[in-house]
Amino acid sequence: MAIATLTDYKTALTSPREIVRFGAVGPVVTAGRLFDYWQPQAIPGVAPTTAVVPTSTTTGALGQQNAPSGKQLSILGGHFTGTALCNYIVCDRLSHQGGLSGIVTTAQTTNLPTAALTRYTSGDGVMLGITIYSQVGATGTTITATYTNQSGVGSRVTPTVIFGGTGFREANRLLLLPLESGDSGVQSVESVTVAGTTGTAGNFGVTLFKPLYVLCNDQASTVLSSAGFISGQNAGGVAKVENDACLFFALISSSSTAAVTGSLILQEN
Amino acid sequence: MTALTDISDLINRSTGGNNGTPQNVFWHKQPRIAGAAAPSPIAGRPASLWQYDGQPSAGAAPTTVAAPTNATTGALPFTSAGGGRESWMTQAWATGIVGGTLIVYDRLLHIGGLSGNVTTAQTVGGTITRNTGGKGNFAFAEIYSAVGTTGTTITMSYTDQDGNSGSTSTGVAFGGTNFREATRAILLPLAANDSGIQSIQSITLAASTTGAGNFGIVMGRVLAYIGIGGAGNAGWRDYITGLPSIPKINDGACLSLLWVPITTTVPEILGGYSIVEA
Numbered sequence: 001m002a003i004a005t006l007t008d009y010k011t012a013l014t015s016p017r018e019i020v021r022f023g024a025v026g027p028v029v030t031a032g033r034l035f036d037y038w039q040p041q042a043i044p045g046v047a048p049t050t051a052v053v054p055t056s057t058t059t060g061a062l063g064q065q066n067a068p069s070g071k072q073l074s075i076l077g078g079h080f081t082g083t084a085l086c087n088y089i090v091c092d093r094l095s096h097q098g099g100l101s102g103i104v105t106t107a108q109t110t111n112l113p114t115a116a117l118t119r120y121t122s123g124d125g126v127m128l129g130i131t132i133y134s135q136v137g138a139t140g141t142t143i144t145a146t147y148t149n150q151s152g153v154g155s156r157v158t159p160t161v162i163f164g165g166t167g168f169r170e171a172n173r174l175l176l177l178p179l180e181s182g183d184s185g186v187q188s189v190e191s192v193t194v195a196g197t198t199g200t201a202g203n204f205g206v207t208l209f210k211p212l213y214v215l216c217n218d219q220a221s222t223v224l225s226s227a228g229f230i231s232g233q234n235a236g237g238v239a240k241v242e243n244d245a246c247l248f249f250a251l252i253s254s255s256s257t258a259a260v261t262g263s264l265i266l267q268e269n
Numbered sequence: 270m271t272a273l274t275d276i277s278d279l280i281n282r283s284t285g286g287n288n289g290t291p292q293n294v295f296w297h298k299q300p301r302i303a304g305a306a307a308p309s310p311i312a313g314r315p316a317s318l319w320q321y322d323g324q325p326s327a328g329a330a331p332t333t334v335a336a337p338t339n340a341t342t343g344a345l346p347f348t349s350a351g352g353g354r355e356s357w358m359t360q361a362w363a364t365g366i367v368g369g370t371l372i373v374y375d376r377l378l379h380i381g382g383l384s385g386n387v388t389t390a391q392t393v394g395g396t397i398t399r400n401t402g403g404k405g406n407f408a409f410a411e412i413y414s415a416v417g418t419t420g421t422t423i424t425m426s427y428t429d430q431d432g433n434s435g436s437t438s439t440g441v442a443f444g445g446t447n448f449r450e451a452t453r454a455i456l457l458p459l460a461a462n463d464s465g466i467q468s469i470q471s472i473t474l475a476a477s478t479t480g481a482g483n484f485g486i487v488m489g490r491v492l493a494y495i496g497i498g499g500a501g502n503a504g505w506r507d508y509i510t511g512l513p514s515i516p517k518i519n520d521g522a523c524l525s526l527l528w529v530p531i532t533t534t535v536p537e538i539l540g541g542y543s544i545v546e547a
Contacts, residue, residue: 002286
């Protein structure tokens with residue numbers, strides 16, 4: 001069911017289904033670049049080893065409850081404060097794995113293919129990220145992945161992007177891989193290839209995720225911000241949250257820190 | 270077609286009621302073209318992100334004239350409204366590694382294969398299928414591979430928003446440093462008192478740039494401007510309570526991006542938008 005009126009919306013804001021609190025201590029990040037806050041948060045996630053589908057009950061997930069049968073869970077807004085102007089992107093972590101190396105230059109299939117999607121199963125709009133769990137080497141190279149696209153066509157290859165070296169090697173970096181011509185999403189990843197050694201193995205993995213909602217922090221540090229569908233400082237509309245969604249934050253900060261604390265307002269309708 | 274009556278109606282449709290069919294889309298563009306580093310943009314001058322790698326995937330340099338749609342490779346995701354309804358953008362957002370202004374536009378028509386060293390009229394032609402009245406449509410030269418280093422000017426012959434053919438745009442710089450590089454988008458101003466374009470008959474270079482390169486002409490209609498103050502700053506637009514009012518997106522729209530950078534850093538951008546039907 002929809003939220004039919006402004007009055008209903010206000011009621012939902014003041015009496016939400018659930019308020020999900022979050023916090024992150026703010027590790028060093030690189031301004032303007034995307035980071036995965038799966039680990040550096042109040043209740044940190046664990047770097048995956050095998051290929052798994054994380055859910056709302058996986059340690060590291062924000063841990064919202066599912067909507068009752070016949071209801072749809074949505075994000076109405078949030079309150080937050082942080083140390084820097086920043087974009088806090090609420091995503092559903094759909095499938096992830098780890099154990100890949102920054103010094104192996106052949107196609108890596110360790111813990112691959114990724115576990116089959118259980119949410120957004122067509123893959124349309126699902127993004128392909130490389131999460132760095134422990135720092136890879138200082139030598140810049142490029143990385144590609146073979147994947148199955150949103151239509152179930154396999155052996156697709158991502159165009160190359162930079163991997164390793166300053167800005168592309170640090171723990172918690174989330175490197176987005178572009179898609180082959182004509183593709184709009186990813187069902188699974190079969191292999192990852194690093195073109196040249198970065199000099200250090202580190203530990204990285206594939207993360208398939210879907211962005212849902214954005215809290216836009218454009219207030220000065222420590223000022224409380226409120227985001228909502230009709231109050232601004234957000235994107236994603238009234239974002240739907242699938243049952244079992246593994247909600248986590250990806251972020252892009254304007255400075256080298258990005259500590260944040262706040263809450264998301266969720267409602268069922 | 271039904272008007273969005275009030276905030277309650279908008280909330281209702283944005284949560285799936287009354288056939289609102291909400292679309293909340295996210296996309297990203299990487300600073301690369303076909304797997305190689307993209308050329309540096311020119312500070313303060315528009316660049317086209319049409320060929321940038323990302324999700325969705327890159328668009329191709331056009332050859333013959335065509336009216337691209339939401340099914341064209343390179344178009345940002347958009348599903349046309351059903352049931353006789355119309356689509357409306359309620360929010361837009363973007364951020365990235367460098368500041369600038371992102372322009373979301375409907376790519377109405379494009380052509381490639383034009384030469385930087387032909388000084389006679391080069392035919393554009395084609396027919397747009399959206400916003401056919403032409404009001405608000407704009408045009409730019411899109412450079413796919415660098416033209417020559419000799420500066421000259423470019424004009425276009427077009428039919429204006431009132432159907433007057435033979436209008437000629439004011440000449441603007443073309444070729445030479447800052448006006449020749451791949452991905453540059455060189456806006457073509459309209460003749461006095463014109464406010465749009467129905468069709469473009471041809472373009473003409475006043476002189477050779479001394480390098481053929483490959484460029485094209487694009488006609489579009491702007492939907493949203495998103496300002497990003499600097500690296501990691503949030504550029505968000507709320508069309509529900511902010512100005513301008515909620516932009517309409519025509520069925521079949523080929524949503525595309527122009528970038529006006531603060532610096533010469535090649536942009537890497539993550540963004541999104543929300544759409545409802547009414």
